[in-house]
Amino acid sequence: MVTGRGGRRRALSTAGFYGLALLFMLPTIFVFYWMITLSLKPQIEATAYPPSFVRFSVTTAGYREVFTKYPFFLYTWNSLVVATGCTVLGLAVGLPAAYSIAHWRQQRLAVVILVARIIPGIAYLIPWYIFFRNLRMVDTYGALILTHLIVGLPIIIWVMISFFEDVPPDLEDAGLIDGCSHFGVFWRIALPLVKPGVVATGILSFVFSWNNFLFSVILAGRTTRTLPIAVYNMISYEEINWGTLAAAATLITLPVLVVALLAQRHIVTGLTFGAVKQ
Amino acid sequence: MVLVATIIVYPIVYTGWMSLQEWFASSLTGPRFIGLANYAKILVGDARFREAVVRTIYFTIVAVAAETILGVAMALLFNREFWGRGLLRTLAILPMVATPTAIALVFVMMYHPTLGVANYLVTVIGLSPFRWTYSSQTALYALALVDVWQWTPLIMLIALAGLASLPREPYEAAHLDGATPLQSFWHITLPLLRPTLVVAILFRSIDALKTFDIIFVMTQGGPANSSETINILLFNQAFSYFNMGYAASMAVALFALVMGASLILIKVRRSAAW
Numbered sequence: 001m002v003t004g005r006g007g008r009r010r011a012l013s014t015a016g017f018y019g020l021a022l023l024f025m026l027p028t029i030f031v032f033y034w035m036i037t038l039s040l041k042p043q044i045e046a047t048a049y050p051p052s053f054v055r056f057s058v059t060t061a062g063y064r065e066v067f068t069k070y071p072f073f074l075y076t077w078n079s080l081v082v083a084t085g086c087t088v089l090g091l092a093v094g095l096p097a098a099y100s101i102a103h104w105r106q107q108r109l110a111v112v113i114l115v116a117r118i119i120p121g122i123a124y125l126i127p128w129y130i131f132f133r134n135l136r137m138v139d140t141y142g143a144l145i146l147t148h149l150i151v152g153l154p155i156i157i158w159v160m161i162s163f164f165e166d167v168p169p170d171l172e173d174a175g176l177i178d179g180c181s182h183f184g185v186f187w188r189i190a191l192p193l194v195k196p197g198v199v200a201t202g203i204l205s206f207v208f209s210w211n212n213f214l215f216s217v218i219l220a221g222r223t224t225r226t227l228p229i230a231v232y233n234m235i236s237y238e239e240i241n242w243g244t245l246a247a248a249a250t251l252i253t254l255p256v257l258v259v260a261l262l263a264q265r266h267i268v269t270g271l272t273f274g275a276v277k278q
Numbered sequence: 279m280v281l282v283a284t285i286i287v288y289p290i291v292y293t294g295w296m297s298l299q300e301w302f303a304s305s306l307t308g309p310r311f312i313g314l315a316n317y318a319k320i321l322v323g324d325a326r327f328r329e330a331v332v333r334t335i336y337f338t339i340v341a342v343a344a345e346t347i348l349g350v351a352m353a354l355l356f357n358r359e360f361w362g363r364g365l366l367r368t369l370a371i372l373p374m375v376a377t378p379t380a381i382a383l384v385f386v387m388m389y390h391p392t393l394g395v396a397n398y399l400v401t402v403i404g405l406s407p408f409r410w411t412y413s414s415q416t417a418l419y420a421l422a423l424v425d426v427w428q429w430t431p432l433i434m435l436i437a438l439a440g441l442a443s444l445p446r447e448p449y450e451a452a453h454l455d456g457a458t459p460l461q462s463f464w465h466i467t468l469p470l471l472r473p474t475l476v477v478a479i480l481f482r483s484i485d486a487l488k489t490f491d492i493i494f495v496m497t498q499g500g501p502a503n504s505s506e507t508i509n510i511l512l513f514n515q516a517f518s519y520f521n522m523g524y525a526a527s528m529a530v531a532l533f534a535l536v537m538g539a540s541l542i543l544i545k546v547r548r549s550a551a552w
Contacts, residue, residue: 127292228379249380260375
């Protein structure tokens, strides 16, 4: 009897816990749910009031319109090129930089990286705009990739410093004694050991570039416009379908969500600039 | 190494130099050196800039305070073994990586005064509908709400990591001494969690002060400048009026603000007293 009551109380508190948990997580779930259902609703139901939550007719008209009325394939391609370019370049520059900061304890450079994380992006945008305008490089992939680097690079370097610091120095010394160059040690010994970090920071850098709005809105033109800018421009047309807007929003967000979920173990480390390790 | 330094340092030096000049990028005349006149203007002459500073700080405090309280509450709730822990982390990560522009767009539709689902939900609870981003009284709060939606999970995850590293002994001792759960939270958990929380608040404040995407997409600083933060004002000065020198001085001021906030928080972290 006594155990029965205890069991019932525990069951109740478990139910209460999951109830509370659901309550807390509901806003997160709801916004995504709303975005996806809106994208599947025909216009009349998308703007119906009171809105329909569960029962509505499903249409792909929104998605079809996104691709037929707007050059969405081009925007997606642009976003892909810029985000991939920025990530590859970021890793190519950032990994050796992080390694050398970690290996030779270059504290001053580390502080520079930290400051780069703090500085408002717009403080970079003004000189870049002038610079790229003078070089007539506005509306080129090069300008976008270089500017997006400023968001990705500090994260890559800073997070990777802590990964490289965990590489046992004995292993590196052994490599040097066996006739490896410093670069050889970096490439053959250190890098394979920090692979999880490389994957995580690479993915984060990709996501940040993909999501970037501020730099692209100024530096991307007709031919290099990326997805966030394309979607922003869609808002200004008042008569546009909500279903179409939601479809566009879903299409931009879905790839990053999928990519980010693959790296979820390290994402918090990256987002907090390595302050919290999981 | 040189490349890294060039990419990071050179533009900053250039912005600093720019802030001492008067130059409209749209005009044919070149930059003219005017010393500290831009700074004198933003500090003394420009009421709109001052309002934007206050608004930026207010937005940050409202958003980060709400995120911290909610995030810590959630962390305390979820700090145990339960079925679905992995799912929770997955859900928490989604808003943080979702494209802000897309999220802003969804909120624009949800906030619509007559057709939006936000007002429907509000009336279901029994409140009267708001005008969200469409009224100058509520716009800043409506924007802060989007920020809270996106970033509360980050504080929760950081706080969870902090809670996981806390020692067990003080709680056992407190329990023996007859402390209530609230007392042990207030006197043990909170002080021990403080360093972690300061880091969380630091990162959120830095980014909240710099918020641009959601404000620009949803209100562009309106209605009637009611949500115009430094970033928005500065963006318009630079890229609508091409008033580069003046905008650069605002950028330096914004940087000083973010830097100042970071230093204060770091100091709080070091000092012994709470």
